[in-house]
Amino acid sequence: MAPLSPAVTRWGLVAALLGLWELGGRTLVTDPRTALFLPLPSTIALAAAALARDGTLLAAIVRSAGRVAAGAGAAVLVGVPVGAVIATWPRLGAALDAPLRLVRPVPPVAWVPLTLLWFGVGERQQLAILAFAALLVVVAGTTDAVAGVPPALLSAARNLGERRLLLRVAVPAALPGVAAAVREGVGTAWFVLVAAEFVSASEGLGVLILEGRDLLEPARTFVGMGALAACGAVTDLALAALQRRWTRWT
Amino acid sequence: MSATERLAGAALGGRRLPGALGIAALLAAWALAAARWPPHVLPGPDVVLRTVLDERALLLHNAARTLWRVALGYGAAVGIGLPLAGLLAGSPLADRQVGSLLTLLRAIPPFAWTPILLLWLGIGDGSAAIIVFLGALFPIVRQARAGFAAVPPALLLAARNLGASPRIYWIDVVLPGAAPMVFSGLRLGWALAWMSVVAAELVGADGGLGQMILDARNLARPDLAIAGMVAIGALAAASEGLLTAAERHTLRWRP
Amino acid sequence: MSRDVTLAGVRHAFVEAGTGRRVDALAGIDLTIAAGELVAVVGPSGCGKTTILHLVAGMLTADAGEVRCGGTPVTGIGTDRVLVFQDGALFPWLTVLENITFGPRAQGRPLDPALLDALGLTGAEARYPKELSGGMRQRVALARALAVDPDVLLLDEPFGALDALSREQLQGVLEDAWLREGSGRARKTMILVTHSVEEAVRLADRVVVVSPRPAVVREVFVIDAPRPRDVTALGEVRRAIGRAVREG
Numbered sequence: 154m155a156p157l158s159p160a161v162t163r164w165g166l167v168a169a170l171l172g173l174w175e176l177g178g179r180t181l182v183t184d185p186r187t188a189l190f191l192p193l194p195s196t197i198a199l200a201a202a203a204l205a206r207d208g209t210l211l212a213a214i215v216r217s218a219g220r221v222a223a224g225a226g227a228a229v230l231v232g233v234p235v236g237a238v239i240a241t242w243p244r245l246g247a248a249l250d251a252p253l254r255l256v257r258p259v260p261p262v263a264w265v266p267l268t269l270l271w272f273g274v275g276e277r278q279q280l281a282i283l284a285f286a287a288l289l290v291v292v293a294g295t296t297d298a299v300a301g302v303p304p305a306l307l308s309a310a311r312n313l314g315e316r317r318l319l320l321r322v323a324v325p326a327a328l329p330g331v332a333a334a335v336r337e338g339v340g341t342a343w344f345v346l347v348a349a350e351f352v353s354a355s356e357g358l359g360v361l362i363l364e365g366r367d368l369l370e371p372a373r374t375f376v377g378m379g380a381l382a383a384c385g386a387v388t389d390l391a392l393a394a395l396q397r398r399w400t401r402w403t
Numbered sequence: 404m405s406a407t408e409r410l411a412g413a414a415l416g417g418r419r420l421p422g423a424l425g426i427a428a429l430l431a432a433w434a435l436a437a438a439r440w441p442p443h444v445l446p447g448p449d450v451v452l453r454t455v456l457d458e459r460a461l462l463l464h465n466a467a468r469t470l471w472r473v474a475l476g477y478g479a480a481v482g483i484g485l486p487l488a489g490l491l492a493g494s495p496l497a498d499r500q501v502g503s504l505l506t507l508l509r510a511i512p513p514f515a516w517t518p519i520l521l522l523w524l525g526i527g528d529g530s531a532a533i534i535v536f537l538g539a540l541f542p543i544v545r546q547a548r549a550g551f552a553a554v555p556p557a558l559l560l561a562a563r564n565l566g567a568s569p570r571i572y573w574i575d576v577v578l579p580g581a582a583p584m585v586f587s588g589l590r591l592g593w594a595l596a597w598m599s600v601v602a603a604e605l606v607g608a609d610g611g612l613g614q615m616i617l618d619a620r621n622l623a624r625p626d627l628a629i630a631g632m633v634a635i636g637a638l639a640a641a642s643e644g645l646l647t648a649a650e651r652h653t654l655r656w657r658p
Numbered sequence: 659m660s661r662d663v664t665l666a667g668v669r670h671a672f673v674e675a676g677t678g679r680r681v682d683a684l685a686g687i688d689l690t691i692a693a694g695e696l697v698a699v700v701g702p703s704g705c706g707k708t709t710i711l712h713l714v715a716g717m718l719t720a721d722a723g724e725v726r727c728g729g730t731p732v733t734g735i736g737t738d739r740v741l742v743f744q745d746g747a748l749f750p751w752l753t754v755l756e757n758i759t760f761g762p763r764a765q766g767r768p769l770d771p772a773l774l775d776a777l778g779l780t781g782a783e784a785r786y787p788k789e790l791s792g793g794m795r796q797r798v799a800l801a802r803a804l805a806v807d808p809d810v811l812l813l814d815e816p817f818g819a820l821d822a823l824s825r826e827q828l829q830g831v832l833e834d835a836w837l838r839e840g841s842g843r844a845r846k847t848m849i850l851v852t853h854s855v856e857e858a859v860r861l862a863d864r865v866v867v868v869s870p871r872p873a874v875v876r877e878v879f880v881i882d883a884p885r886p887r888d889v890t891a892l893g894e895v896r897r898a899i900g901r902a903v904r905e906g
Contacts, residue, residue, distance in 0.1 A: 161457060166500035169508065195410055201632060234654050248425035258643070259636035260598040262514075263613065265605060266620035271443065291517075347514045348602040352617075366518045384509035421755035558746040560717055565806055566737040575760075579751040656751045658788035 184209040192372040200372035209361070210380060217350070217357040218384055220276075221342045229336050229360025232288045233331060236295025241323075245294075253292060261286030261341070262348045269336070273352045286345040287338035294334020295327075302326040332396040339392060356385070446626040454626040455633060462634050463613070469600055469611040471639065472528055476535025477596045481589070484540050488547030489573070499546075505544065513537035513595075515603040521606075529612070533605040538599030541590035546588025550581030581658065586650040593646055597639045659737075659787045660809045660847045661728030663691040663714055668723035683709045685872030687723070695850040696836060698858035700903055701868035701876075707851040708869045710868075711812045714849065724778050727810060737761065738806040746799035748787045752817055754798050755783035761806035769805055776835055777801045793824035794840045797831065804835060810847045818853065827858070830886075831860055837885065860889050867902040 171194050178193040188196070204210040239246035263280055302323050310322040350359025358381045365374025367390035430448055439446030446454075455462065491498045513534050520530040524590050554577055560584025562576040578585075619628035668687040671680050672804075683706040691697045699707050715724050716734040726730045727739060740761075750756050762769045774780050777797045781862045787795055796816055805810060816832075817825040839845045853859055858865045865879040879899055883892060 163499050163503045167504050170504070244421040246421075247419075248421040250426040250430070251422035252429035255429075256636070259632050259640070260596055260601045260642035262605065263632045263635055264618055266617050267625060267632075270620050270623075270625055270628075338449045344514070344598070345602075347512045348605060351514070351517070351606050362515060362518055366522060371519070371522070378511050378515045379518075381512060381515055383510065384508070385511040402638040422819060440758050555747070557743050557745070558740070558749060560735070561747045562742060562749075562760075564715065564717075564740055564763040565736070565802070567760070575752075576749065579749070582751070654751075655792045656786045656788060658750070 165168055166380030167235075187395075189369060189371055192375065195373045197372045197379075200370070201204065201376045206359075206377055210376065213356065213358045213361045213377070215385060216355075217359065217381070218388075220279050220283055220349075220357065221339065221346055221388070224280050225287045225335075225339045225342045226282070227284040228287030228291050228342070229335055231284075232338065233295050235332075236334070237299045237327075238291040238324075239292070239296045240299035250296070250342020253289065257289050259294070261345050265349060265352050266316055269341060269353060270355070274355065276355070278353060279349050279355060282349045283342045283345060287342045291334050291342045293337040293339055295331050298327040298334060299323060329396070329400040330397060332392075336389060336392045336396060339384070339388055345387070347381065418606030420549045430493070435451045443623045444625065446629065451629045451633070454630045458627065462612075462630060464492030465610055465612045465615045465631070467633055468528075468639060469604065469613065469635070472531040472611065473535055473596050473604075475528065475532040477539050477593065479532070479536045480539035480543050480592055480596070482593075484543035484588075485547055485585070488544045488578070489551060491544070491548045492551030503542065508537075509541040510599070513599045514606075517603060517606050522602060526609055531600055534599045534603040535596045538595040541587045542591035542595060543585075546591065551577060551586070553584060554624075583627060583654055586654065590643065590646055590650070593643060597635070601635060627658045659843055660683040660693045660845060662695075662905055663689075663810055663849065665689045665710070665713070666724045666726075666728045668710075668713065668720045668725060670706075670713065670718065670720050670722075672709075673842060682872035684720075686807055686854065687873065687875060689866060689870075690793050691847055691849060693728075693840075693847055694742075694843040694845040695863050696845075696861060698850045698862035698865045699868060700851055700852060700855060700858050700865060700899065701873065702870050702903060703853065704871065706871060707868060708799045708814055708871040710897060711849060711851055711869050714810065715812055717741070724879075735885055736804045737765070738808050739810040739812060740803040740806060740812065740888050742796075742803050742816050744818060746787075746795045746816075748795055748798055748802070750787050753784050753786055754790070757787070757798055758801045758805050758824065760802060765806065766872075774894070776838065777790060777804075777831055791824070792820050793828060796820065796824075796828055798837070800828075800832065808846065810849070813850045815851055815853060817857065823839065829857060829860060833863050852897060854874065855896050855903065858899065859892050859896050860887050865897060865899055870906045876906070 175194050178187075178191070189354070192200075235249060239250045261282065264285060268278045268281050272281055303326075306326055339397055346357075347359050348359045349363075351363060358377050361377035361380070362374045365371050367376065434447045434449075437445045437450075442450055454561040487501070491502060515535060516534060517530065520533055524530045524533070557575060558580060559572075562572055567576060600611070601613040601616075604611040605617050612635050616628045616635075619625065619631060665687045668684055669682070671682045673679070674681050687710060689697075691711075698724060701707055709718065713720050714727070714732065716732045716739065732739070746779060749760065752760065755774075757768050758773070773901060774783070777800060778833070779794075779797055779801060782790070782794065782798075789797070790798065799816065813832075817828050820828065836845055836848060843893045855865075859881055862881055865881060867876040868874070868876070869876045879895060879902075881887075881892070881895065889896070
């Protein structure tokens with residue numbers, strides 16, 4: 154048997170499933186109401202094209218991605234220094250770390266109702282919940298990364314007269330771990346975004362998904378889900394590439 | 404260590420004391436903030452404590468429901484995920500095909516499935532459990548698959564050389580060999596399972612701690628909401644502790 | 659009753675990881691090991707000695723040539739030809755006893771109670787491999803292999819990673835376990851791959867010198883001294899073997 158092209162071997166199953174879905178929907182299903190439950194791939198594709206054409210899709214993506222960027226950005230700005238501090242100064246670090254450890258088991262999503270109460274419906278609330286969720290992850294990851302810098306490395310640097318120890322040695326050594334923590338933080342933000350958007354129903358991909366249900370256009374829901382997945386994947390890939398570039402020496 | 408650090412260290416001693424001080428500082432800040440706001444916006448720690456005690460029946464009832472959903476979804480994720488990982492590790496073809504499918508599905512945040520699931524299944528344990536399943540499945544499969552692939556080949560050859568039957572091969576050799584990574588996947592999956600159940604309950608479940616928290620906000624009872632969050636946190640932490648203890652015992656042979 | 663092992667015209671190449679090149683490991687190995695014989699295979703590092711063992715064990719299939727055991731071609735892995743790996747390959751999650759009884763349990767047979775004692779492992783049954791020294795680990799590896807009573811025992815530099823004292827001890831343990839079974843064909847057939855000429859001369863009936871890659875059998879030395887051997891008295895043959903190895 155001639156070797157199959159790599160594309161077929163990777164995506165063959167997915168393509169086959171989509172094909173079955175389409176064909177099955179067209180031929181086997183006679184009740185038109187099923188289209189309300191499970192639209193055909195072709196319907197979804199058409200809906201996606203329509204939403205892209207009239208700009209709704211792009212607007213939703215920009216809105217949601219903007220929130221993730223803002224929330225994750227804030228989390229990184231605060232979280233990386235905090236994590237570094239926790240790892241570097243044991244006693245001060247323990248004082249900072251203990252309350253965080255106490256709060257961490259509570260899933261960030263559980264904070265949504267409280268944040269609604271305190272911030273009301275709006276961008277500030279969205280930002281708060283996303284930033285908080287990402288913060289916990291970034292701090293934890295950064296602490297591990299900085300704590301994981303081999304002490305021998307620091308001693309060696311000190312030996313060679315390197316005064317600004319933190320900057321010249323610890324930062325590059327911890328960079329891979331910190332980059333991974335940032336990636337995780339962004340991923341968590343995307344994870345929580347949907348819940349946040351659902352509950353407070355502001356604009357964005359979450360709203361798109363909900364609209365599909367409210368307007369009885371389930372294709373819209375699927376488009377929203379797909380766009381969400383794509384955005385999350387794209388940002389993760391981009392961050393992964395960035396991570397690789399910065400840590401080329403590992 | 405700098406001089407300041409050393410001095411502070413001498414003053415504070417160890418890590419327990421600073422940790423306790425940190426928590427005390429948090430509680431103090433909370434109490435102070437609560438004093439400036441009315442109790443229906445920000446109740447203080449004392450109010451929350453009272454609520455936890457007063458409403459423990461309600462808390463327990465909802466906790467049980469949430470736990471049930473988590474257990475259901477997580478159990479399914481383990482029951483399906485581990486054999487699936489075994490399949491992916493054993494068959495390169497399956498790995499590429501199914502792996503691609505999983506990569507696509509994994510990108511969709513589990514919670515995004517909620518409207519569809521609500522449409523198909525309505526509100527209830529089923530939808531929530533499926534969200535949990537979707538949340539926990541992917542880390543479990545990914546880590547288990549890596550674990551299976553990481554079993555040293557010499558051990559696999561030795562097992563076959565000594566006459567291991569397929570059953571012994573998989574259960575007494577491959578699974579223990581993969582156990583460290585499998586456990587890391589199990590822990591990650593458990594954390595995501597909790598996140599998913601709370602998210603699912605916020606939107607479409609009757610009963611459960613997540614819904615209770617949402618209701619509490621609607622009823623302007625933030626003390627109940629915080630009580631619920633404490634309950635979730637406690638449950639999640641305790642269960643994770645159990646999981647870690649089980650892991651340590653099972654992996655006691657690790658060098 | 660053990661069986662003989664023959665390799666006739668065996669060639670084998672493998673694809674080198676990383677470069678993807680095809681490397682000829684064995685370029686035509688002809689070797690006969692009689693039943694109950696202990697043969698040592700020596701040669702420079704990486705010359706394919708391990709490949710020979712894996713072929714006899716059935717873990718690899720030769721590109722060309724025949725590998726036979728007791729006259730029948732080797733078609734795969736079996737409990738009649740057990741390999742002892744270089745680092746023991748003990749199952750870290752099983753205790754010493756569980757490792758040793760792995761094979762018998764799989765076959766539904768009881769363990770020979772004298773085995774633990776013979777290898778000096780009494781008292782260590784409940785320990786995990788992580789708690790054992792290198793020498794102890796190799797004893798367990800040997801015991802595990804012997805527990806399934808194979809016809810052919812294949813040893814891949816089993817004592818290479820040990821300190822000199824442990825190595826000497828374990829060579830004695832191996833020899834005792836082998837001699838204990840009786841004489842001639844009652845003993846197991848053993849193929850011992852080693853980079854220590856001293857070890858080869860101490861233990862083997864014959865020493866086979868293999869050339870570097872692509873490997874062929876260079877020379878075979880017969881060691882006809884009574885056991886237990888005093889290796890210092892065998893200086894001449896040791897030097898001869900050393901020369902043969904160096905010259906490739």
